[in-house]
Amino acid sequence: MQRPLTSITSSQQQSKLYDSSSTSFRIKENKKNRQMPQQMLYDKEGLYEENLKLKKELQQVKFELKKERQEHANFEKQVQKTNETQKDFQVILSQRARIKEQDKLIKELQDEVFKLKRNPEKTKNKELEAELEEQKEAYQKLQLYISSKCSQDANETVMINQSLKDQIQINLVQAYKQDNLNLSQMILSLQQENHTLQQNLLSLKNEKDRLNGRLKELEKQFDSVNKHMMYMRQEMQNTKKQTPSEDYLKKIDDLQQQIQNQGKQLQQNKKLIEELEQKNGELQHNYDVFKSMESKEKEKLQDRINMLKKQIEELNQKRDDLEQSQEGSLQSIGLKQAMGIYGSPRSNNSPSKLQLQLPVTNKKQCLKVNSYDIKEIMSNLKIKLLSNNIDYETQEQILCEDDDEFLTLEETQLRLQKSPFELNEDESSLLARYLIEDNTEDHILYDRQRTQTKIIIKSVYKKLLGEFNLFNESEKLQMYEYFCQLFHKYNQGMESAIKQFNIKKKYLGNNQCEYEDFNEALKYCDILLTSRQRLYLELEIFSDSQQLQRFNFQTLFSKFKLKVSDLDNSIN
Known part of the structure; x- marks a missing residue:
C-alpha cells in the first residue's frame, strides 16, 4: 500500500479520507484474508504520527516566516532613519558654515566699532x-x-x-x-x-x-x-x-x-x-x-x-x-x-411733610492705577528691601500678619507705610489699590473699605516683586571685582556717551545722569549685563543716592576703582 504525498491540512479531513478508504479496502480484502484490518490499524497510526510531524513543521515554518518579515520591516525602518539622519546632517553642516560666516562678519564689525570708539574725535x-x-x-x-x-x-x-x-x-x-x-x-x-x-x-x-x-x-x-x-x-x-x-x-x-x-x-x-x-x-x-x-x-x-x-x-x-x-x-x-413706603400724601398714615433722602456715600469713580507708576514704586522698594536684607518670607509675614482671611484697602495702605516698606502716603495708596482692586477695568469705584483675600494679595505682590534673592558675601565680592574690571576698561567711553546725552538736559547737575541714559551708555559700549548683575548695580546706585532715577556717575565709577595690582586683570 502506497502513502499519499499531498500535504494534510487537518486531522479531521485525514481521518475521514482514511475511514472511507479503509472501509472499502477492508470489505475487499476481508474476503481473501481476515487478518488485514490489523495491518491497516498500524498504517493509520503511522499516518497520524506523520500528520503531527507535518503540523509541527508547518508551525515552525510560519514562525520563521513571521520573524523574517519582522526583521525585514525593522531593516526598512533603519534605512528610512539613516536617510533622515543624512538629511539632518547636511542641514546641520550648512547651518554651521553659515554660523561661521556670521561669526566672521560679527568679529569684523566688532573690530570696526572698537576702532571707532577708541578714536572719538576722528569719528x-x-x-x-x-x-x-x-x-x-x-x-x-x-x-x-x-x-x-x-x-x-x-x-x-x-x-x-x-x-x-x-x-x-x-x-x-x-x-x-x-x-x-x-x-x-x-x-x-x-x-x-x-x-x-x-x-x-x-x-x-x-x-x-x-x-x-x-x-x-x-x-x-x-x-x-x-x-x-x-x-x-x-x-x-x-x-x-x-x-x-x-x-x-x-x-x-x-x-x-x-x-x-x-x-x-x-x-x-x-x-x-x-x-x-x-x-x-x-x-x-x-x-x-x-x-x-x-x-x-x-x-x-x-x-x-x-x-x-x-x-x-x-x-x-x-x-x-x-x-x-x-x-x-x-x-x-x-x-x-x-x-x-409711606403711602400716598393724602392717606392718614403718611407724614405731613414728605422728605426724600437719597443715600450719601464717600465712594467715587476714578481711573485704575497706572502700571508704570507701580513698576517705578516696586523697583525702588525692591532695592530698599535688598539693601536692608529683608527676605521675602518676612515681607509676606508683615504684610499679612493676622489670621483674617480678608484685608481692606485701608489696612493694606497702613501696613505698607510701616517698616520695612516705609512708603509715603501716595505710594502706599497706589500700591494698596493695585493689590486690592481689579486692574482689568479702566474705571473703578474707589472704596477704602474694599476687601480682598490674602491669597490674591500675596500672589499679586509676588508677581510685582519678581525674583527676589539676597546677595551673600561671596557673590557680592565676585560682583565687585567684575564691575571694577568692567569700569576700568570702559570708563572713558561711558563717560563721553553720558556727557553727550546730557547736552540736551540742562536741568542735570555736574556729573549727574539719569538711569535710562546710563543704560544707553552701557549699550553704546556693547556691555550686556545679566539680571543679577544689573540688580547688584542698582543696589550700589541706591546705596549712594537713595534713588535710581538720577545719580552721580563719577561717584559710582570711583566706587569701583581698581587697585594698581589689579590693572593687568582687565576683562577681555
Missing part, C-alpha cells in the same frame, strides 16, 4: 551723520505714528457716537487728553532735536572759521618765506665770486624744506576746508528740509488738537446731559420708593 563727523540718520528715522516713525493715531482717533470717535449710552465717552476723553500730552511731548522733543542740530551747525562753522584763520596764517608765513628766499637769492647773486659756507647752504636747504612742508600743509587744509564746507552744506540742506517738514507737521498737529478739543467739548456736553438725565431718573425712582 565726530560720522557720529553727526549717524545722528542725522537716526533723526530722519525718528521723524518717519513719528509721521507713521501720527497717521496711525489720526486713523485710530477717527475710529474711536465713531465708537463714541455708537456707545454713548454705556458712558464710554469718559474713557475716550481721558485717552484724548493723554494723546494731547503725548503730542506736546513730541513737539518738545522735536524742538530739542532742532536745538542740537543748530549747535552742530554752529560747531562746524566755528571749525571752518578756525581752519580759515589757520590757512591765512600759513599763507602769510609762506609769503614771508618767499620774500626771505628772494632776498637770499639776491645776496647770492651779489656774492657770486665768494664761495658760500656750508652753514649758509644748510640754512637754504632747511628753508626750502620748510616751504615744501608748508605747501603740503596748505593743500591738506584746503582739502579739509572743502570737505567741511560740503558737509556743512549737506547738513544745512537737511536741516532746512527737516525744519520745513517740522513746521508742516506742527500745523497738522495743531489742527488735529483743535479738532480734538472741539470733540472733547461736545463729549463733555453730552456727558453732562446724560448725568442730568440720570439724576432726574434717580430722583423719580427715589420718590416712587418713598411713596411706596
